[in-house]
Amino acid sequence: MPNILLTRIDNRLIHGQVAVTWSSHLGANLILVANDEVAGNEVQQSLMDMAVSDVVETRYFTLQETIDKIGFASDNQYIFLVVRNPQDALRLVKGGVPIVEINIGNMHYSEGKEQITSTVSIDDSDKEAFRELNKRGIKMEIRRVPDERAKKIMDFVK
Secondary structure, eight states: OOEEEEEEEETTOSSHIIIIIIHHHHTOSEEEEEOHHHHTOHHHHHHHHTTSOTTSEEEEEOHHHHHHHGGGOOTTOEEEEEESSHHHHHHHHHTTOOOOEEEEEEBOOOTTOEEOSSSBEEOHHHHHHHHHHHHTTOEEEEOSSTTSOOEEGGGTOO
């Protein structure tokens, strides 16, 4: 079973909060970005890698690669899994990735989304994905940084 310390939904994927604050708080030595677009974009990967400390490795897999390969993770890999949205998290869960806890960090506002906190905006598709994840018993909270007080996403999903 892979050592997934936490899964984070963050539409920016890797940036300072993820690369430094969260990974050191968790004790992660691997940040795994599961995203179809970034998996094939070396420029984006290089930009994200610039935010990451030398003691933390990064991997960029498609969603399907993550589903196929996560079970082969070494026991000494402490994984911080990052996805762009709740639909991707749900796809990983449905594919058998053993996600037990999701941190929602950044889901930016765009047309058709309702802003529920300063950093999280959701639409009907997001709500449906969160409902399905909740039905599967996955703990989910909104929290930008580790020392911030958590809010339960399901308090905002009616």
